[in-house]
Every structure is written in structure tokens, then in C-alpha cells.
Amino acid sequence: MMRSDHSAHPESTRRRFLLQAGASAVAASMGTTAGLAPRRTVAAETSSYTRKRKVPLRLGLASYTLRKLDLDETLAATRRLGLELLCFKSFHLPLNATPKKIAETKAKVEQAGLTLYGGGVIGMSKEEQVDSAFEYAKAAGMTTIVGVPAPNMLPLVDKKVRQYDIEVAIHNHGPGDKTYPTPESIYKRIKDLDRRIGICMDIGHTLRIGADPYADVERYAERLLDVHIKDVSAPTPQGKPVEVGRGVIDIPRFLKELLKINYTRVVSFEYEKDANDPVPGLAESVGYVKGVLAAI
Numbered sequence: 001m002m003r004s005d006h007s008a009h010p011e012s013t014r015r016r017f018l019l020q021a022g023a024s025a026v027a028a029s030m031g032t033t034a035g036l037a038p039r040r041t042v043a044a045e046t047s048s049y050t051r052k053r054k055v056p057l058r059l060g061l062a063s064y065t066l067r068k069l070d071l072d073e074t075l076a077a078t079r080r081l082g083l084e085l086l087c088f089k090s091f092h093l094p095l096n097a098t099p100k101k102i103a104e105t106k107a108k109v110e111q112a113g114l115t116l117y118g119g120g121v122i123g124m125s126k127e128e129q130v131d132s133a134f135e136y137a138k139a140a141g142m143t144t145i146v147g148v149p150a151p152n153m154l155p156l157v158d159k160k161v162r163q164y165d166i167e168v169a170i171h172n173h174g175p176g177d178k179t180y181p182t183p184e185s186i187y188k189r190i191k192d193l194d195r196r197i198g199i200c201m202d203i204g205h206t207l208r209i210g211a212d213p214y215a216d217v218e219r220y221a222e223r224l225l226d227v228h229i230k231d232v233s234a235p236t237p238q239g240k241p242v243e244v245g246r247g248v249i250d251i252p253r254f255l256k257e258l259l260k261i262n263y264t265r266v267v268s269f270e271y272e273k274d275a276n277d278p279v280p281g282l283a284e285s286v287g288y289v290k291g292v293l294a295a296i
Contacts, residue, residue, distance in 0.1 A: 056259060056293055059286070060085030060117065062146075062228055062270040065278055067091045071105065075112040077279055081286050085266050087118035087146055087226075095122065095136055102139045117266060118226065120146025120200070121171045124153050134160045144266075146171050146200045146226055148180060151189060154197070161196040168197050169225035174205025175237035182211040187220050198225035202270070204232045207249055208239045214250070217257040224263065228270040229254075229289065241272040244285035252292050259296070 061083050066074045071092050078086060086109065093105050093116075109116045119142050124130045130153055137145050144167045149157045157168055170186045180186050183199050183206060190197045199220055206213040217224065231247035232239035244251060258267065269289075271282040 057255070057263065058085060058266045059083055059289065060087060060266040060268040062087045062089070062120075062268040063092045064089040064121075065269060065271045065282055068275050068278070071108065075108065075114060077282075078114060079112055081283055082290075083269070083286065084113070085115050085117050085268070087120060087144070087266070087268050088116060088140075089120070090122075093119065093140065095132065097136075099139055102136070106140055116140055116142060118142050118144035118146055118169075120144075120169075122147040124149040124157065126150075127153070127156060129153075130156050130160060134164045134166060137166050138164055143167060144169055144226060148173075151179065154189060154193060157197060158193045161194050165196070167225050169200035170198070171200040171228070172202055172205055174202070174209040177205075181209050182206060183213075183216045183220050183224075184211065187223060190223065195223070196225075198223035200226035200228060202228040202230070203249060203254060204228070204230040204239070204241065204270075204272075207235045208232055208237055210235070214253055214257050217254070217263075218261055221261040221263075224261075225265055227258070227263075227265070227267045229267050230270050230272065231285070243273070243281045243288070244269075244271075245288035251289065252296060255289070255292055256296055 061078050061081070063074055063086060066077060067089060069077065074092055078084075093102065097105070106116060119133075119137055119140065122129075122133050122136075122145055124133055124147050130149065133145055133147060136142075146169050148171055149168065160166075161168055170180055170190065172180045172182050172186055174181055183201050186199045190199075201213065201216065201220075201224060203213040206216065229244065229251075231242050231244045231249045231251065233242050233247050234240075235248050239248070267289075269282060269285055271278055271285055274281050
């Protein structure tokens, strides 16, 4: 269950983290209008400061978080939160987009000072879906496909990563996912394939199914290609998404595990709560993680 005792050590620690290095990220997006237009306020100034601040991990955004916002709003929100790396869901770059549309979108991302490193989560249950996923990623300049290839498609995926030199990070979806519920279930299927096929660990789904996200970081370090960071209200299938730092996941411990293995890839926020108004909760989550990283 969620912690409600505000005098307890974990909650007071969380507050201190937010007040330290994370406060500027929160201020940068609270009170944002529907169009996310920048304002000449302290918030606008702190967003610039946040973008320049160095943290020991590469933080990004899985754009599923902002699925109700259009492309321009998503780019503006990402900048204001001080994140520089994006993994686009099809809401923001359709899988069937024309080469012209892909080029226009890629240019917009670059003009915003951001990097489109990946796309996903992308289903790949048929040969044509595998083919189109790699062509899509290549055209957009992505280095990573976050996907869920059907097991019988893995030999083709293995061939494609060699052909395109684009990584495939398979996403675990926890309870209800019969194929890839845990990082372990992914590793068992890919351990003999090209090392460019690996794991996108969703730490929320990992904990909800009863697996150990902290131990799994080290256990599958050689195949950990992407991370979706989030928090949940309970370590059970009934656990719901909450702001990072308000749930049951030990975020400082998890981040320390990533640093311990010298993880150099992206840690992307996938904030699934508040779909119609995600920016305040996302800002708190980003601020908390940046505060933790500053403290450790």
C-alpha cells in the first residue's frame, strides 16, 4: 500500500530530494497552459537551468506518457522538464507515416534541441510488422526499437538487427502478459541471439508481478538496453501508477543498481497516471529522480 505517514523516513527523504535538485523541474511545468507555451517567469528560467544540469544517468521520456498531447505540446513539455531524449509512441509519429512526414517530425525534434532515440512500444507479430518497424526506425534515425516481437518472429528480428544495426529492447508487461511478463522471461528467449536484442525493463510491471527489479538490473546487465522508470501503489497485480517517489518502489536503490553496473543507456519516464493532465505528476517524478541522483 502507499505510504501515508508523512513523518516516516522514506516520505521525509522524498520531500528533501524534491526540495534539492528536483525543485526546478517541478516549477518548470506546474501551472502550464493547455498549449504549454513558455512563460517569462522563474519557471521558464529554471527550465533552462534544469536542461544544463548534469546527472549521472541519461534521462528521457517515453512519449506514451503524453499520449493526449499533440507533437508540439509533447516537445515543449519535454524541453521544460529538462529531458533531452525521446522514445516516440505512434501517437506522435504514426507507424504508417510517409517518409516526408517522418522527415518533418524528425526535423521538429531536432529544432527543439531533442534527440529521438527510439520508438515504441511496437508490436511485431507478423513478418511485415517486423519489416516496417525497422524501416520506420531507420527513416527516423532511431537507434532503438522498444518492441514486443512474437517468439516465432525472433529469428527474423535477429537477422534485422544485424542488417540495420538497430537495437530491439523487448518490453515486459507484467501480470496479464503471457509472453514477456518479466525481464527473466525475455532473457530466456533471447540469450542466444545477437546482443543487440535485449530488455526494456519496466520496473513497475516487474514489481507488480512479484519479480525483483533491483536484482534483475545486475542479473541481466549485459542485455539491459532500455529502462522505463515509474512507481506503483502496491507490489501486486492490483498496483496502480503513482508519481515516482510516492509508491512502493525503492527508487534510490534502483538507481544505485543502475550506477553500480555502469548503465549508460536511457532511463525513460513512462508516467501512466493522469492521462488527461500528466505534466504536473510527470514533473514531480522527474524532479524526484533528479533529486535522488544529486544526493547519491
